[in-house]
Amino acid sequence: MSGFGEATAVRRVGDGRYEADLDGAYGFAEALNGGYLMAVLGRAAVDASPHAHPISTAAGFHRVAKPGPALLVVEPRKEGRTTASALVSLVQHDRTVVDALIITGTLDAAAEPAYAGAAPAPVPPIEECTEFRPPTGAGFADQVDMRFDRTTMGWLDGQPSGSPEIRAWFRLRDGYAPDGHSLALAVDALPPVALNLGAQGWAPTVELTWHMRAVPAPGWLAVHGTGRLLSDGWFDEEVEVWDTAGRLVAQSRQIARVPRARS
Structure with missing residues (x-):
């Protein structure tokens, strides 16, 4: 196991x-x-860009990514004064696992919202x-420190x-300070909200779009997950992430397959 910075590092x-x-x-x-994979994709996009932050990421998950070597291919689409865009693909065993259209920009950490x-x-x-x-032993829960609102965890019982x-x-348990890459992890860190609708099991994400809205302050992040519709084997999940300064720093929406219903 390695710290988040090392675990998401990319080499040109x-x-x-x-x-x-x-x-x-x-x-x-x-x-x-999926959030971990988006952090890796985001690092490649930012490295290839003149801008510092992954402002918008729209990721399609085609296959399950496995631990081990991966190739990332960055195909620039546009480069401008305030933004740049690129299609970033994660490839394993000569097969594309994730494609993401990533728009980069540079946010002012001192900016105050007009609304x-x-x-x-x-x-x-x-x-x-x-x-x-x-x-279940070492895994995702050993890398992230999450403290849940008990009123939203009834599915556990x-x-x-x-x-x-x-x-x-x-x-993050390793003390990694919040930034644009750890926000990618945060927006996909919650258990599926469909669990509170009686679903159970793994809920594979098919597409996830997230936006970085501000440079996060140090400390804990508050993560709020909600959903609008569970129908025909699909559910949506929307997440907002707020920092210790009370600012909205990230937003996301994903569409996922519903876990198997309880009998």
């Missing part, structure tokens, strides 16, 4: 080509977390939240709330 090996060693510690039963909508209901204080670590909501505090 040619024009628009990078290599990475994908770390199995950021997955579940060797299926790597901000109402914040969601706050996550309870950390000492009132529950740390959930599945008893076989009593799903009936509302597709999960809230938690988030940080």
Whole structure:
């Protein structure tokens, strides 16, 4: 296992080509977390760009990524004064696993919003939240420190709330400070909100789009997950991430296959 910075590192090996060693510690039963993969893709995109931050990432997940070597191919689409865009593909065994259109830009850490909508209901204080670590040995839960709002974790006791909501505090256990790459992990770190609708099991993400809205302040991040519709084997999940300064720093929406329903 390695720290987040090392686990998401990329090495330039040619024009628009990078290599990475994908770390199995950021997955579940060797299926790597989508947010972790987006962090790796984002590092390649930023390295190939004149801009510092992954402003928008729209990722399509075609296959399960496995721990081990991977090739990243960056194909520039546009480069401008304020933004650059590129299609970034993650390839294993000569097969494309993930494609992402990534737009990079440079955010001002001191910027103040001209308008901000109402914040969601706050996550309870950390000492009132529950740390959930599945008893499955080393894996994703050993890399992230998450403290969950107990009122959104009824599915753990076989009593799903009936509302597709999960809230938690988030940080990396290795002390890695929040940035644009760890935000990619944060937006996909919650258990599927469909679990509170009675679903169970693995919920593979098919497409996930996330936006970096501000440079996050140091410390814990508050992660709020909600959903709008579960139908015909599909569900959506929307996530907002707020920092210790009370700013919205990331947003995401994904579409995923629903886990097998309880009998």
